[in-house]
Amino acid sequence: MIWPFDRAPHPVLDGAARARRDALRRQHFDLARPFDAVRWAVVDTETGGLDARHDPLLAIGAVAVEAGHIVLGPSLETGLRQTRSTDAANILIHGIGGQAQRAGQVPCLALLDWLEFARESPRVAFHAGFDQTILQRETQAQLGLRTKAPWFDAAVIAQLLFPDAAPRCRHLDDWLAHFNIGVYARHGALADAYATAELWLVLLAALRREGIVTPRQLQSLLRARRWLIAH
Amino acid sequence: MNPTQPLANSLHQATLEALRRQAPFSAMAAADVLWLVQRLSVAYFAQDEALLEPGESAPAALYIVKQGTVAGTTRDGQTVFQLAAGEMFPLGALLAGRGVANRYLAASDVFCYLLPAQDFRTLLAQSAAFNDFCTRRIASLLEESQRAVQAEYALALDDDDRFKRPLDTLIRRAPLAIAPNRPLREALAAMDASRAGSIVAMDTAGRPVGILTLKDVLTRVTLAEVPLDTAVSAVMTPQPATLSADAAVADALVLMARQGIHHLPLVRQDRLVGVVSEKDIFALRRLSVESVTSALARIDDPAHLPGLAHDIGDLAHNLLAQGMDAENLTAIISGLNDRLTARLIELESTRDPALAGLSWCWLALGSEGRMEQTLATDQDNALIFRTADSDQQRALRAFALRVNTRLDACGFPLCKGGIMASNPQWCLSAGEWQHQFTVWIEHGSPEALLNASIFFDFRPLAGETALASDLRDWLNRSARKNPRFLHQMAANALRNRPPLGVVRDFVLSDDAAHPHTLDLKLNGATPFVDAARIFSLAAGSSQTNTAGRLREAAPPLRIPEHELADWNRAFHFLQLLRLRHQHTQLRTGRMPDNHVDPDTLNPLDRRILKEALRQARKVQARLAMDYGL
Numbered sequence: 005m006i007w008p009f010d011r012a013p014h015p016v017l018d019g020a021a022r023a024r025r026d027a028l029r030r031q032h033f034d035l036a037r038p039f040d041a042v043r044w045a046v047v048d049t050e051t052g053g054l055d056a057r058h059d060p061l062l063a064i065g066a067v068a069v070e071a072g073h074i075v076l077g078p079s080l081e082t083g084l085r086q087t088r089s090t091d092a093a094n095i096l097i098h099g100i101g102g103q104a105q106r107a108g109q110v111p112c113l114a115l116l117d118w119l120e121f122a123r124e125s126p127r128v129a130f131h132a133g134f135d136q137t138i139l140q141r142e143t144q145a146q147l148g149l150r151t152k153a154p155w156f157d158a159a160v161i162a163q164l165l166f167p168d169a170a171p172r173c174r175h176l177d178d179w180l181a182h183f184n185i186g187v188y189a190r191h192g193a194l195a196d197a198y199a200t201a202e203l204w205l206v207l208l209a210a211l212r213r214e215g216i217v218t219p220r221q222l223q224s225l226l227r228a229r230r231w232l233i234a235h
Numbered sequence: 236m237n238p239t240q241p242l243a244n245s246l247h248q249a250t251l252e253a254l255r256r257q258a259p260f261s262a263m264a265a266a267d268v269l270w271l272v273q274r275l276s277v278a279y280f281a282q283d284e285a286l287l288e289p290g291e292s293a294p295a296a297l298y299i300v301k302q303g304t305v306a307g308t309t310r311d312g313q314t315v316f317q318l319a320a321g322e323m324f325p326l327g328a329l330l331a332g333r334g335v336a337n338r339y340l341a342a343s344d345v346f347c348y349l350l351p352a353q354d355f356r357t358l359l360a361q362s363a364a365f366n367d368f369c370t371r372r373i374a375s376l377l378e379e380s381q382r383a384v385q386a387e388y389a390l391a392l393d394d395d396d397r398f399k400r401p402l403d404t405l406i407r408r409a410p411l412a413i414a415p416n417r418p419l420r421e422a423l424a425a426m427d428a429s430r431a432g433s434i435v436a437m438d439t440a441g442r443p444v445g446i447l448t449l450k451d452v453l454t455r456v457t458l459a460e461v462p463l464d465t466a467v468s469a470v471m472t473p474q475p476a477t478l479s480a481d482a483a484v485a486d487a488l489v490l491m492a493r494q495g496i497h498h499l500p501l502v503r504q505d506r507l508v509g510v511v512s513e514k515d516i517f518a519l520r521r522l523s524v525e526s527v528t529s530a531l532a533r534i535d536d537p538a539h540l541p542g543l544a545h546d547i548g549d550l551a552h553n554l555l556a557q558g559m560d561a562e563n564l565t566a567i568i569s570g571l572n573d574r575l576t577a578r579l580i581e582l583e584s585t586r587d588p589a590l591a592g593l594s595w596c597w598l599a600l601g602s603e604g605r606m607e608q609t610l611a612t613d614q615d616n617a618l619i620f621r622t623a624d625s626d627q628q629r630a631l632r633a634f635a636l637r638v639n640t641r642l643d644a645c646g647f648p649l650c651k652g653g654i655m656a657s658n659p660q661w662c663l664s665a666g667e668w669q670h671q672f673t674v675w676i677e678h679g680s681p682e683a684l685l686n687a688s689i690f691f692d693f694r695p696l697a698g699e700t701a702l703a704s705d706l707r708d709w710l711n712r713s714a715r716k717n718p719r720f721l722h723q724m725a726a727n728a729l730r731n732r733p734p735l736g737v738v739r740d741f742v743l744s745d746d747a748a749h750p751h752t753l754d755l756k757l758n759g760a761t762p763f764v765d766a767a768r769i770f771s772l773a774a775g776s777s778q779t780n781t782a783g784r785l786r787e788a789a790p791p792l793r794i795p796e797h798e799l800a801d802w803n804r805a806f807h808f809l810q811l812l813r814l815r816h817q818h819t820q821l822r823t824g825r826m827p828d829n830h831v832d833p834d835t836l837n838p839l840d841r842r843i844l845k846e847a848l849r850q851a852r853k854v855q856a857r858l859a860m861d862y863g864l
Contacts, residue, residue, distance in 0.1 A: 067246070073276035073349060081244040184344065186302055194246050202346065205279035 017112060017147070024116045025147045031124050033154055035219040039208055042219060044069040044156075045122035046204055048196035049135045052086075056137040060086060063108070064118045064139070065194030067201050068125065072208065074201045080121040081194040083108030084142075112146040119143065122153065126219050130176045130200045132157035156222065158200055158207060164229060165210045179203055247272050254299075257321035259368030267362040274354045277301065280341040287325060287339040293332045296349040299323050303345030307337040317342065326369050329355055331839035370842050402487055402501050403480040406509035407549065409824035410500070412437040415444055415468035419456060422447060422467050428644070430542055432512055433498040436471050441506040445471030448498050477502045480509060487511055509824055531574050537582045537641050540575060544645035547571045548821075551610060555818050561811035562782060562803075569606040573599070573696060576642065580697040583637050589630035594621040596698035597638075600654060604692035605764065606780045607810065610817040611827035614639065614647040615689060618656040619702045620664055632662050654689060668706055676713055679723040687724065691768060692779045707777050714772040721773055725862040728765035733851040734758045741833050741845070749830040755816070756829035759809040759844075762851040763802065766858045770794075773861075781806060794857070805850035808843055812836075 017025060047066040053059030066080040085108040108114065118139070129135040136155045143149050162179050163170040173179045180187060180199055183206050187199040216222055243251075250272045254260040260268050280286055286305060287294060298305075305318040318324055328335040329352060350358070359366045411429055413422050415436040422434050426449070436445035447467060455461065455470040476494055478487055480501040487499050491513055501509045527546050534540060551568050580597050584590050601615035602608050618635055620628075635656035643649050656662055663671065672690070675683040691710065695703035714720060734742035734753055743751050753759065767781040770788035778784045782803045789799045817827035833841055858864070 065246075070276075073278045076246065076250060076275045076277065076348075077273040079244060079246050081246070184302075185346070192245050194244060195249065198246055202277070202279065205277070205346075206281075206344070209279060209281050209284075 021112055021116060024120065025149055028116075028119050028147075028149060028151075031151070031153070033124055033126060033152075035126065035154060035223065037219075038217050039212065039219075040072050043123075043125040044128050044201075044204065045125040046074075046128045046197050046201040047118070047122070047135055047139070048129060048193045048200060049138055050193045051138060054134075056134050057141065059138075060084075061111070061138050061142050062086065063193040064114060065192060065197040066118065066121055067194070067198050068121070069128075069201055069204060069208075072205070074198070074205065078121070079194060079198075080118060081192075082114040082117050084111045084114045085109055111142065115139075115143055115146050119147075119149075119151070124153075126154045126156060128156045128158055128200065128204050130158045130179075130196075130203070132159070154219065154223065156219070156226075158203055160226065160229075161207050161211075161222070162203065164225070165207060165214070176200065176203070243269055243273075250275070259365050262364040262368070263362050264364075267358065267365065270361070271350060271354075271358055275299075275348045275350055278347050278349055280345045280347065282341055282344050284341045285338060286341060286345070286347065287335050289336060289338060290334040292334055294325055294328050294335060294352065296351050297323060297329055297355040298325070298339075299348040299350070301346040301348050304342040305345055305347075306340045306342040308340055309337065314342075323369075327839060330370065330842070331837040333837065370839075400484050401481050402478060402484055402499075402511055403509065403823065405484065405511045405515045406480070406501065406822055406824060407515075407552070408509075408821065410435055410507050410510045412443075412507060413467055414439075415471065416466050418464050419461065419467055419470065420463035423452065423456075423463070430545065431510075432514070433510060434467075435475075435500050435507055435510060436467050437507055443475060443477055443500040443502065443507045444468075445473045446475040446498060446500060447471045450497070475500055479503065527571055528574060531571075531578050534578060535582065537579055540579055540641065541645045544572075544575060544647075547575065548610065548646065551814075552818060552821075555814055561807040561814060564814060565607045565609065565810055568610075569603060569608045572603065572608055572612075572647075573606075575645065576638075577697045579641055579645075580638055583634055583641070584698075587630065587634050589627070590634060593623060593627055593631065594699050594702065595619065595623075595631060596700060596702040597656065597696045598693040598703060599696045600693050601689050603696075604694040604779050606694070607760075607764075609810070609813050609827075610821060611829070612647060613650045614642050615650055615654045616656045616696075617654070617661040617690070617693065618663070619668055619706060620662075621699075621702060622664060628659075628662065632657050632659060635662060665702055665706060669709055672706075672710055673713065676717050676720045679720060681727070684724055684727045688727075688765065688768065691772070694779045704777070711772065711775045711777065715775060721769055722862050722864075724765075724769050724772075725858050726864055728762065728769065729855055729859055729864055731757065731761055731765070732855070733762055733848040735845065735848050735852065741848075743833070744830070749828075751834070752830035752832050753844075754829050755809055755813045755831050759848065759851065760806060760813070762855055763806040763809075766854045769858060792861070798853070798857075801850050802854055805847035808847045812840070812844065 045066055045068055047064065049061055049065075050063040051059045051061055061084055063083045064080065065082075068075045068078070109117070127136070132155045140151060143151055159176075159179075162173065166173075166182070169179075169182050173182055176196065176199060180203060183203065185199070185202050185206070187195065187202070211217075211222060216225060247269060251265065251268050254268055254272065255263075255265075260271075280303075286298060289310070300318050300320050300322050302320055305322075305324070306314045307318070307324075308314050324339065325335045325337075327333075359369060408429075411425055411431045411433070412435045413425060415438070425431075426434050433446055433448040435443045436447070438444050445468060447470060451470065451472065456463075459470075461470060476490055476496060477500045478490060480503050482501075491497065491499060497513045499511050500507055501511060527543065527550055530543055530546070534543065547568065550571070551564065554564055554567065576597075576599070596619050598604070598617045598619060599615070600617055602612055603615060616639075618631060620631060623631060639649060639655045639657045649655065654661060672687075675687045675690075693703065693706070741753055743753060746752075763785075764781050767784035767788070770792055771778055771784035774788040774791045776784060776787040778787050785794070785799055785802055788794070789796070812831065813829055816829070816831050820827045833844065836844060
């Protein structure tokens, strides 16, 4: 029996897009490799507001960290075509004008680009919960795809490793200032992803000094910390 | 996004703009910088972390400091230079394909852009502005080259690594070998002559079939009273243990200890290439200029001088290995050879009653006269005396012959052209020399000009130096009175053009004996030497050393300071290349020469060689201008 009201309207994908989507269904995330052998996808998103469940996704920027180095060449910068522009207030924050917003890519293709760039790499973001939620939401909405990629939050890890600085550091800019990291172009998704990646290099070095050398060990550490906070 | 570069995103654009605020990126085409940006990665180094360690392998990437300070330090931790944002390293090591000389340390937290070495080379070929920036200044390049050489040898000399080195680094000379059927007498004489502790019996294919050491001689020959006509094969140790020349020093020690032997023939594809002794390994003697000098002063038997000559050679090797520059090194080699020769002349002349009361002076000619001896030097010498009857002249020549023969035993081969003090043609009175010089100056034939180029570099070495300085004064006056002669000398010098190619980098020899090579002496150093001689004759200077001549002649001839400095640097680089080339040849048991295949040089040295030859052309251009040629 067909029950027409139960399912969200499925996106209409053409053949090529469907093939790309299907190729992404089976992914394997190896978290046991040492940091130097891990490829990280460091990402930042721009949205039409601060509500990850409802506000529109405007742009995705991402860079990869491979063998401990940020790779500049293949990096991702994509805008998502909007059916209508968001509030003028947000345009001021992000600097993406109404025209640029509407001129972006078809959302499903932008998301495919992102997923293909990220591949089987663990994801890293600053305040990762927000980016994870919105990207997973849109991935499911646009592609009908559920991803189970592991996410790491640079904000949480920075607090954990540098508890003395943590009270003064809430935003990405605070941590960049704390580590004296100069970033030349800010407030674009890609520029923020790049700034996060520089912070990530510093955090990886600090983790190594603590004897943590694989994403899996890092995961356990974060779990233990959550358990400590909860109890 | 830039529509002409569809792949450039905002990060590429921002990086490009940041880079283009500094040299050399500011001078490069945007497309080239973008090409670079898209191949960069960014690395982070916490304070005190090492970015690069001195080593043998060439660096994998070019580093551009993005943020923070990088310090270059020596082995013992001293900071020699600091690099700030925008600076690139290690250019010299990358260009030369050598390991870095210094340790690169993060002096603060550092972010660096990294460009893979392969992309660095592509960019060099692609962007003239980038290439120019990386390879432009010959002075700084030389510094880099010198630092790299120093590092290379420092590694080789490092005591910690001593036992890991390949055995062929210990080979100082060609192995002493003999056919097994030759008589013992011959073998022992050869061992004595070259002061070797062993001799290898070698078959016609060059394979070692036996060895005879001094210790064996005592037990198997002397005590056993074996006649010296006996064949070497009767007393030698047959089938001796050998090692590949590429094996580590440690392997040799193990083998020696296990078999209780002290000498080990080294082979390459079964052929003998050298011999190492336990002494070579353990007693890498610490030679110094001072120890050799004082040993020379103590020696009172000329028969012991060849040993010291060998020490001078070893010392030169060590100094070269420590990265000493060519000007000082050739001056030290010449200085010590001077002392050795002077001591030899002193010993030979004081013993000879026939010389009593005679006034004479030993003249060093050619490269020795200029104090520019390399590791491969024939003897060129002559004698001047005030007055002597025919018996006394005969006595002078007999004395000179003894000196020439002893010098030959010391490793200064007899001059093939017979330019030696024992030759009656070159053992002349002051008046005869003036006459001879006048003939050359007035005649101007090719032979006269060639002789002038050898003899006019004379320098007194022993005896009455006033005889030489009077002759010098006289020569300067006559040469200046004969502008035609200087003109001919200049024309002759210009016939020898530096072998720079229009299409390829270098014009190489088509000589069958040395195919695909450059003669660093004839085509490299000689243009400087010839020009300096003419400049100094024209300026009336009594200097004989090329750099010294150029320095003295520059003010009167109005040669600009910076040109002079470039000429001298170029000349000394050529001399250094010759020394390094000969050093390698001697170490691998070959006869030293001046024929270098430019393809065997690393890209940095090849680039400097090209620049040095260009300087040689400039010197010639100046000569041509001065003499309207």
